[in-house]
Amino acid sequence: MVDQLIIFDTTLRDGEQSPGASMTRDEKIRIARQLERLRVDVIEAGFAASSNGDFEAIKAIASIVKESTVCSLARANERDIARAAEALKGANSSRIHTFIATSPLHMEKKLRMMPDQVLEQAKLSVRFARQFTDNIEFSPEDASRSDIDFLCRVLEIIINEGATTINVADTVGYGVPELYGQLVRTLRERVPNSDKAIWSVHCHNDLGMAVANSLAGVRLGGARQIECTVNGLGERAGNTALEEVVMALKTRKDYFGLALGIDTTQIVPTSKLISQITGFVVQPNKAVVGANAFAHASGIHQDGVLKARDTYEIMRAEDVGWMANKIVLGKLSGRNAFKQRLQELGIAMDSEAEVNEAFSRFKALADQKVEIYDEDILAIVSSEAQVKGDERFYFVSMSQRSETGGHSHARVVFTDQGNECVGESRGNGSVHAVLNAIESRVESGAEFLLYAVNAITTGTESQGEVTVRLSKAGRIVNAVGTDLDIVAASAKAYLAALNKLLAKTEKLNPQLTP
Numbered sequence: 408m409v410d411q412l413i414i415f416d417t418t419l420r421d422g423e424q425s426p427g428a429s430m431t432r433d434e435k436i437r438i439a440r441q442l443e444r445l446r447v448d449v450i451e452a453g454f455a456a457s458s459n460g461d462f463e464a465i466k467a468i469a470s471i472v473k474e475s476t477v478c479s480l481a482r483a484n485e486r487d488i489a490r491a492a493e494a495l496k497g498a499n500s501s502r503i504h505t506f507i508a509t510s511p512l513h514m515e516k517k518l519r520m521m522p523d524q525v526l527e528q529a530k531l532s533v534r535f536a537r538q539f540t541d542n543i544e545f546s547p548e549d550a551s552r553s554d555i556d557f558l559c560r561v562l563e564i565i566i567n568e569g570a571t572t573i574n575v576a577d578t579v580g581y582g583v584p585e586l587y588g589q590l591v592r593t594l595r596e597r598v599p600n601s602d603k604a605i606w607s608v609h610c611h612n613d614l615g616m617a618v619a620n621s622l623a624g625v626r627l628g629g630a631r632q633i634e635c636t637v638n639g640l641g642e643r644a645g646n647t648a649l650e651e652v653v654m655a656l657k658t659r660k661d662y663f664g665l666a667l668g669i670d671t672t673q674i675v676p677t678s679k680l681i682s683q684i685t686g687f688v689v690q691p692n693k694a695v696v697g698a699n700a701f702a703h704a705s706g707i708h709q710d711g712v713l714k715a716r717d718t719y720e721i722m723r724a725e726d727v728g729w730m731a732n733k734i735v736l737g738k739l740s741g742r743n744a745f746k747q748r749l750q751e752l753g754i755a756m757d758s759e760a761e762v763n764e765a766f767s768r769f770k771a772l773a774d775q776k777v778e779i780y781d782e783d784i785l786a787i788v789s790s791e792a793q794v795k796g797d798e799r800f801y802f803v804s805m806s807q808r809s810e811t812g813g814h815s816h817a818r819v820v821f822t823d824q825g826n827e828c829v830g831e832s833r834g835n836g837s838v839h840a841v842l843n844a845i846e847s848r849v850e851s852g853a854e855f856l857l858y859a860v861n862a863i864t865t866g867t868e869s870q871g872e873v874t875v876r877l878s879k880a881g882r883i884v885n886a887v888g889t890d891l892d893i894v895a896a897s898a899k900a901y902l903a904a905l906n907k908l909l910a911k912t913e914k915l916n917p918q919l920t921p
């Protein structure tokens with residue numbers, strides 16, 4: 408019998424801790440639906456006690472997701488655990504994930520607790536969590552810098568209390584594959600009741616070794632759960648990239664010998680959705696999901712691939728969900744064809760009114776652009792989702808004029824809480840002028856951290872996708888705007904970012920305070 412490996416996705420929790428990647432409740436729900444389509448085993452939906460917003464998002468995800476287990480993070484204290492349990496109440500299958508730091512550095516400097524106090528708190532927390540569920544994960548935070556004897560003591564007690572998954576956290580990405588793999592193995596060998604729990608790996612990418620460490624934890628250590636995020640999103644240098652570990656395990660099944668439940672054809676659509684929602688653009692040469700991951704430029708390689716694909720390809724693009732820019736719809740396509748394509752793409756709309764709204768956007772686009780690709784449909788749905796809520800600003804129209812060697816001038820019309828505003832400004836180039844025009848009316852004072860343009864499909868007729876990252880008073884947000892005109896896409900992205908930045912949300916980033 409082939410062993411099964413559990414894929415635990417933490418894009419919505421650890422991934423969201425990337426500066427600027429915080430997501431709204433609706434965005435989290437869209438991602439959770441897609442993660443379920445990808446067939447991840449566990450979705451860590453958030454950190455219920457970190458904010459009311461996160462609590463509500465977990466609660467909504469718990470009631471919607473049916474196939475994957477839904478999990479909430481909780482510090483090792485009764486308030487956090489009770490909050491997690493409350494948020495997860497409606498789930499088909501749920502898990503509470505509690506953690507406390509075990510390294511001398513974290514215990515002394517961060518927690519200001521003695522090791523025995525940490526041990527006691529961990530024990531009481533798991534005991535408390537058992538009142539709500541028998542699916543409990545425990546993470547010794549900063550495990551890779553913890554004392555092995557102490558770790559063994561803690562983990563034995565925690566498993567006796569009923570923890571069913573033990574997650575060996577390489578919190579600061581300090582691990583090296585061989586050593587990290589040995590750590591998991593030693594823990595499994597030395598903790599007397601280790602066979603009563605599933606062992607899990609959780610690696611950060613500070614030294615670029617998160618994927619290698621996770622795989623070593625599996626192969627050398629015998630772990631049977633990997634914690635990961637789509638596109639490797641996460642604090643600092645990020646987490647183990649889901650797409651990379653999954654495809655490594657699948658492509659090298661001869662070596663790892665493990666079975667996975669993942670539907671790999673959903674990898675690229677999931678990656679695109681997350682990139683679009685968070686505004687974290689995927690680098691072109693990123694393994695599996697980068698735009699160039701399957702592109703062959705050199706003549707020798709192209710020749711080889713044309714003769715036999717496996718000369719230079721170890722995976723097939725279509726197996727990870729790359730679609731070859733297929734024209735799917737056009738100007739004459741009707742509402743039914745559009746609706747059917749939404750279904751085929753796995754996009755669930757909440758109401759017929761939403762389908763109608765998306766369809767009229769599709770029609771408007773089809774009037775300007777002859778060929779509509781799946782990527783265009785995804786962009787329509789994303790921009791639809793961005794303007795669905797009670798947003799403060801909505802883009803209406805813009806005009807701009809520029810001349811080589813001279814200033815550009817722009818006029819932007821948008822609404823601010825339903826009232827029409829017109830901003831006009833000059834700038835060094837059209838994008839600068841358009842953003843100045845908006846800023847002349849909003850006066851947000853936000854700092855501009857990032858501006859990036861990307862083509863959604865190939866060819867000059869492609870829609871442009873603009874990502875904008877703004878910061879103000881310690882808060883960082885990302886937003887995306889799409890349009891056939893990249894200057895209009897810039898205005899949309901800027902207004903969407905202002906909507907996020909100026910919204911009255913309590914949450915910045917759910918940082919883990921002691």
Ligand code: KIV
Binds near residue numbers: 574
């Ligand atoms: O990196 C870490 O230690 C974590 C824990 C909460 C598992 O994310």
Ligand code: ZN
Binds near residue numbers: 578611
């Ligand atoms: Zn982490």
